Amino acid sequence: MSDKDFIYLDYAASAPAREESLAAERAYEQSPIAGANPNSLHSLGREAARQLDGARRDLARLVGGRFRPSDVIFTSGGTESNNLALIGLAEGARGRDRKRRRIVVSAIEHDSVLDLTGVLHDLGFDVTPVSPDRDGRVSASALEHALGPDVALVSIMSANNETGVVQPVAELARASHKAGAVFHTDAVQAFGRIPLDVADADAVSIAAHKIGGPVGIGALLVRGRVPLRPLSYGGGQEAGRRAGTQDVRGALAFAAAAKASCADLAQTRALVAGRANRLYQRICAPGTGIVPTTSAVVDEGRLPGMVSVMAQGVDSESLVLGLDDAGFEVSAGSACSSASLDASHVLTAMGIPRTLALGSLRISFDERVSQESLDAFADALLDLVAKRTGRAK
Structure with missing residues (x-):
């Protein structure tokens, strides 16, 4: 170079990287809990868990839409959040109603959604794409034409990662719910750049590195009433929804970047x-x-x-x-x-x-x-x- x-x-x-995020990482590294497992019962483990939950509260508040801290599942980033949402929510919806075997997405989704088509097909789901208009906007009427009693999940991003076009998430979510489907939105590009309109969404994906936080940490927010089948097992972390020891340093840096971006x-x-x-x-x-x-x-x-x-x-x-x-x-x-x-x-x-x-x-x-x-x-x-x-x- x-x-x-x-x-x-x-x-x-x-x-x-934002200075606020880097400062949060430095503070963590200099603290007694650096490296402590937040799932351990000893004092340092409990303190690490307390700080992890603080980051969870911050992110739930900043995403808005009446999401609760307990709805926040920490992941490795936007791709994992979208993968967990598409597969986990579809499986969860089908577990409640066996006839729901179809997933509707927009034709302009990120590859972390669209590339799951083959995987979802192997799992017994059909995927229906919905096209946007010439300006890149997916209308509620276009979505309604693709909906039916067999739809388990609808996933449409909050803002496109190439054009920046903002989607009418609230309208799309309400149309999905009328058909009895779960609604997820990939808000990775929108979070921290515009206020999110996700009060009607069942699940939201976000990622730290898009807003000046560290690479390798993201979150999927899923409302407690919505069934989600995990993709990883062993340990019971994140209320059994995503196994693996949590990255406390990354979560704290993520929350710091989110607060700076949303201020x-x-x-x-x-x-x-x-x-x-x-x-x-x-x-x-x-x-x-x-x-x-x-x-x-x-x-x-x-x-x-x-x-x-x-x-x-x-x-x-x-x-x-x-x-x-x-x-x-x-x-x-x-x-x-x-x-x-x-x-x-x-x-x-x-x-x-x-x-x-x-x-x-x-x-x-x-x-x-x-x-x-x-x-x-x-x-x-x-x-x-x-x-x-x-x-x-």
């Missing part, structure tokens, strides 16, 4: 949305050859700090690498699928032509990225696209 300065604009993949959220959200809108106006101006992936309005229908665009006549890989050479770190849609040279499944589901979708770019940031950095990025992107397409700047 060179001494070159980089401007990091890939917060949707993983956000830089003054209205003010921070407005600030970040303003910067995103200015960036959109510059890079998507007429004649640039760059267009937004959706017309959803930033901070109303879209996450405040996610800019999703497509460059006509330029492929994503060359854009990402060219920007990297210029000192700017962005991604082509989801970082989890960055090795793929095909068009994004999200943009394809939205009906965007493949030739245009192949030039997609995702720029994501929070309040820690300055306006000056974003202006410098805009200059670099416009220059790069102009050179690659032969357009005059």
Whole structure:
């Protein structure tokens, strides 16, 4: 790695660590409970359990929606949370009603949901995808057409990880419940960036590293009344729902990052949305050859700090690498699928032509990225696209 300065604009993949989160880790390491098992009966074990439960309370409060601390199941991150939700909740629902053998998801879900289709099929479930509209929004009416008395579970994300489009979670949850189905939402991208509307959701996935917490810790919140079949066994931790000694240090750092991200959220959200809108106006101006992936309005229908665009006549890989050479770190849609040279499944589901979708770019940031950095990025992107397409700047 060179001494070159980089401007990091890939917060949707993983956000830089917040000082509050690092401070929580340091405090843990310097405390008597460092390394103590929170399931042990001795004094240090009980204190570790007390602090773990404190982190549980903080996360339940910040997620909102009347979730209780006992609803919080700590996991290794968003992927495990989604896996546990899809398989565990579907199995739990079928355990109550054997005719419920179908799962409904949106066609724009994260791979940690969509890649479970084969696994769920092997378990005896059919998976029905629901397409979004051209702006990437899944409507309640579209969902209702896919529902029926055989549906065990509906899983639709709170905000898309590529376009940032916010979904009408409350409406979708209510439609699911009318059909007798359990409703889960992947809020990994939305948590800490916008207030969550999850009072009607049965389960919510969140992850620490998206908001400046450590990699390797997440949570699935599941209401106590909802049956959940565990995926791991041996030890009885997390009320028997997820076996394995809990990562107290990670949980404390997660809670600290969540508190920092959610503090003054209205003010921070407005600030970040303003910067995103200015960036959109510059890079998507007429004649640039760059267009937004959706017309959803930033901070109303879209996450405040996610800019999703497509460059006509330029492929994503060359854009990402060219920007990297210029000192700017962005991604082509989801970082989890960055090795793929095909068009994004999200943009394809939205009906965007493949030739245009192949030039997609995702720029994501929070309040820690300055306006000056974003202006410098805009200059670099416009220059790069102009050179690659032969357009005059």
